[in-house]
Amino acid sequence: xxxxxxxxxxxxxxxxxxxxxxxxxxxxxxxxxxxxxxxxxxxxxxxxxxxxxxxxxxxxxxxxxxxxxxxxxxxxxxxxxxxxxxxxxxxxxxxxxxxxxxxxxxxxxxxxx
Amino acid sequence: xxxxxxxxxxxxxxxxxxxxxxxxxxxxxxxxxxxxxxxxxxxxxxxxxxxxxxxxxxxxxxxxxxxxxxxxxxxxxxxxxxxxxxxxxxxxxxxxxxxxxxxxxxxxxxxxxxx
Numbered sequence: 001x002x003x004x005x006x007x008x009x010x011x012x013x014x015x016x017x018x019x020x021x022x023x024x025x026x027x028x029x030x031x032x033x034x035x036x037x038x039x040x041x042x043x044x045x046x047x048x049x050x051x052x053x054x055x056x057x058x059x060x061x062x063x064x065x066x067x068x069x070x071x072x073x074x075x076x077x078x079x080x081x082x083x084x085x086x087x088x089x090x091x092x093x094x095x096x097x098x099x100x101x102x103x104x105x106x107x108x109x110x111x112x113x
Numbered sequence: 114x115x116x117x118x119x120x121x122x123x124x125x126x127x128x129x130x131x132x133x134x135x136x137x138x139x140x141x142x143x144x145x146x147x148x149x150x151x152x153x154x155x156x157x158x159x160x161x162x163x164x165x166x167x168x169x170x171x172x173x174x175x176x177x178x179x180x181x182x183x184x185x186x187x188x189x190x191x192x193x194x195x196x197x198x199x200x201x202x203x204x205x206x207x208x209x210x211x212x213x214x215x216x217x218x219x220x221x222x223x224x225x226x227x228x
Binding site (some may be wrong): 041043044047099 | 144145146149154155156157158159162164202205206208209210212213214215216217218219220221
């Protein structure tokens with residue numbers, strides 16, 4: 001069965017550094033998402049991407065965050081200058097059509113030191 | 114703003130017991146509702162999807178119901194097994210315009226099935 005893949009599985013970075021989290025969504029899907037889960041808390045929506053542009057973003061997704069789909073297969077989340085509070089599990093998800101389930105990757109655990 | 118609440122936060126049952134997990138949401142204008150399973154340190158595995166027009170969905174020992182007007186869903190697990198031990202998340206999909214069906218999650222119910 002097709003799946004969403006995320007790399008790396010764990011990223012450790014110094015505060016203030018830039019990080020790029022990578023995702024390969026399911027190939028025929030049209031909608032792409034990033035969510036995050038801080039340890040012990042709810043999974044939170046960050047951003048959705050459709051038709052090569054951001055379709056919705058949460059208040060968490062400030063100017064430090066950006067997303068890109070550079071080549072029609074990868075979907076990336078960039079954090080420009082990381083803060084301690086960015087430490088979390090980041091999940092990528094993709095969706096075929098609105099009445100189908102969202103499929104999630106296994107996540108990237110981001111640790112900011 | 115949509116809020117999703119799951120009760121109980123944790124549940125411990127002996128193997129073989131049937132159990133019900135509860136989910137409530139504040140805004141009934143949902144597109145669909147999805148139940149997920151999350152194992153410690155792992156990703157989210159989709160279990161069941163109920164469209165807003167449906168009342169029930171079944172998959173094996175799992176049955177999910179939806180009462181959209183009252184903002185409630187339940188996940189029923191029959192004949193529980195130790196392998197069912199995990200955190201179960203409820204998430205509602207809202208359509209907020211062209212190209213977004215983002216999910217709002219509850220905090221989950223942590224289930225432990227004791228052999």
